[in-house]
Amino acid sequence: MEIANIHEAKSQLSKLVERAMNGEEVIIAKAGQPMVRLVPIRADESPRVGGQWKGRVHIADDFDALPEDIAAAFGIEPQ
Structure with missing residues (x-):
C-alpha cells in the first residue's frame, strides 16, 4: 500500500496513477490523515x-x- 501526502501526490501523480492501475492500493493523505483512495475505472463497470x-x-x-x-x-x- 502506498500512502502519499498531497504535496507528493501533486508532484508524482503519474507514478501514483500507474501504481493504482497495476492493482496497488494508493492512499492520499492530508496532515497524516487518509483522505482519498486512487482506484482504476474498470472497463466492466458500465453505467447503470x-x-x-x-x-x-x-x-x-x-x-x-x-x-x-x-x-x-x-x-x-x-x-
Whole structure:
C-alpha cells in the first residue's frame, strides 16, 4: 500500500496513477490523515441503465404510498 501526502501526490501523480492501475492500493493523505483512495475505472463497470425491471415487477393495489416527507426527501412528487 502506498500512502502519499498531497504535496507528493501533486508532484508524482503519474507514478501514483500507474501504481493504482497495476492493482496497488494508493492512499492520499492530508496532515497524516487518509483522505482519498486512487482506484482504476474498470472497463466492466458500465453505467447503470434504468428501466431494466419494467414490466417484471408488480406493485399490489393496496401498497401504501410513501409518506409525503419521505417522498420529498427523495425528490418524488406526491401522486
